[in-house]
Amino acid sequence: MRDALRSEIHKTVETYCTEPTQRETMLRALSRPGFALHPEAKCRIGLLTLEVHRAIQGTLGTTAFRAAIATELYMEAAFMFDQVADHELDQADGLSAAEELALAIGLMSCGAAAACEAALQASSDGRGFRSLLQLHRDCIASSSGQFLDARVQKLGLGTTDEALRITCLKSGSIGRLATAFASNIATDEPQTIKLFEEFGFNLFTYMQLVDDLRDACPENIPLTDLGQHKKTLPVVYFSNFLAEDATVTNSGIMSPDSGEPVSQEVRQRFKASGAEVFSAIIAETFLNRAKSNLAALRDRAMMVDGLEQLVRSVEFNPNEIIAVS
Amino acid sequence: MEITKLEKTVRQAARDGSLGSTLATPESKDDAGLNLSPEFDQATKTLAAKRRVRRHAATTLLNTTTARWA
Numbered sequence: 001m002r003d004a005l006r007s008e009i010h011k012t013v014e015t016y017c018t019e020p021t022q023r024e025t026m027l028r029a030l031s032r033p034g035f036a037l038h039p040e041a042k043c044r045i046g047l048l049t050l051e052v053h054r055a056i057q058g059t060l061g062t063t064a065f066r067a068a069i070a071t072e073l074y075m076e077a078a079f080m081f082d083q084v085a086d087h088e089l090d091q092a093d094g095l096s097a098a099e100e101l102a103l104a105i106g107l108m109s110c111g112a113a114a115a116c117e118a119a120l121q122a123s124s125d126g127r128g129f130r131s132l133l134q135l136h137r138d139c140i141a142s143s144s145g146q147f148l149d150a151r152v153q154k155l156g157l158g159t160t161d162e163a164l165r166i167t168c169l170k171s172g173s174i175g176r177l178a179t180a181f182a183s184n185i186a187t188d189e190p191q192t193i194k195l196f197e198e199f200g201f202n203l204f205t206y207m208q209l210v211d212d213l214r215d216a217c218p219e220n221i222p223l224t225d226l227g228q229h230k231k232t233l234p235v236v237y238f239s240n241f242l243a244e245d246a247t248v249t250n251s252g253i254m255s256p257d258s259g260e261p262v263s264q265e266v267r268q269r270f271k272a273s274g275a276e277v278f279s280a281i282i283a284e285t286f287l288n289r290a291k292s293n294l295a296a297l298r299d300r301a302m303m304v305d306g307l308e309q310l311v312r313s314v315e316f317n318p319n320e321i322i323a324v325s
Numbered sequence: 326m327e328i329t330k331l332e333k334t335v336r337q338a339a340r341d342g343s344l345g346s347t348l349a350t351p352e353s354k355d356d357a358g359l360n361l362s363p364e365f366d367q368a369t370k371t372l373a374a375k376r377r378v379r380r381h382a383a384t385t386l387l388n389t390t391t392a393r394w395a
Contacts, residue, residue: 240332
């Protein structure tokens with residue numbers, strides 16, 4: 001199923017991106033590690049979209065696939081933007097930041113085209129337009145997260161409340177984008193839609209918090225979130241922890257320049273600060289909420305077996321590719 | 326409960342060197358296990374208390390904060 005989804009993504013880009021140079025560059029970019037057309041790509045947001053549709057309607061048809069292509073391409077566009085924002089351009093392609101951003105806009109537009117196709121196919125009784133409206137609301141929420149994330153990078157210390165809010169906006173909104181679009185296309189029942197929206201929001205917030213926990217200060221990896229002074233939840237917690245520590249003077253315990261490797265002393269202080277415990281508790285809360293959403297959906301006779309399998313794969317086998325049969 | 330309260334609790338426990346005993350509670354049904362994933366285990370491997378963090382405390386933690394953002 002994942003291969004079918006990837007094939008359809010390829011066809012969509014070929015169909016809508018008519019300028020040959022841009023099209024070929026875009027397809028090459030989508031084949032990079034971490035992107036949808038890479039052989040090891042997980043395509044989680046597309047598969048999540050398919051599973052939500054199947055949970056409601058019991059089958060997967062063309063409409064579900066068009067919706068999945070749309071959400072996956074939106075995700076790819078956001079990911080590409082992130083790489084530019086984080087100065088992580090792919091050296092192999094030799095593309096400039098401006099070229100990458102132009103590709104990101106192109107990807108998002110291809111996603112919008114696929115979304116319109118899905119909405120058109122589900123256009124009876126206005127369901128299609130309602131789903132498109134919600135999709136774009138979630139896009140705006142997610143872009144708000146990216147904007148605030150970029151803004152706080154240049155400001156001083158934030159609060160953990162702010163860090164979590166940005167994580168929710170940026171990543172939770174992407175998850176909600178997928179589950180809201182799929183459920184709005186597949187049903188008219190408001191409470192069911194609401195539960196699916198919450199599920200996507202909670203699941204993707206959890207996944208982002210786990211990523212941030214993993215990337216904060218990993219061993220044997222020089223480029224850490226801590227070293228780059230990223231304003232993720234564990235890094236903000238640790239920064240505040242240091243700021244309130246009377247034994248720490250402003251002598252540069254944090255590496256003074258963003259991008260510098262963190263010292264062993266800082267690593268040890270980070271481990272001892274409770275940043276990991278704090279972040280793990282928050283992340284676990286969102287996972288519990290996602291599971292609670294699924295339990296409520298099962299009570300509403302939704303066929304959530306595939307979604308439960310997806311959650312298990314995220315929770316216990318984060319590196320495994322989810323097989324949607 | 327807002328996350329700043331949890332932040333203060335964890336921070337104080339870290340300073341006191343009592344992170345495990347502060348967050349852990351006696352074994353009970355509520356504490357049946359946070360069941361942290363392998364990825365959590367990897368990320369939080371230094372923290373012996375992680376499996377005894379109270380599930381219900383974590384679950385109720387964000388009720389007010391995320392409601393505010395909804």
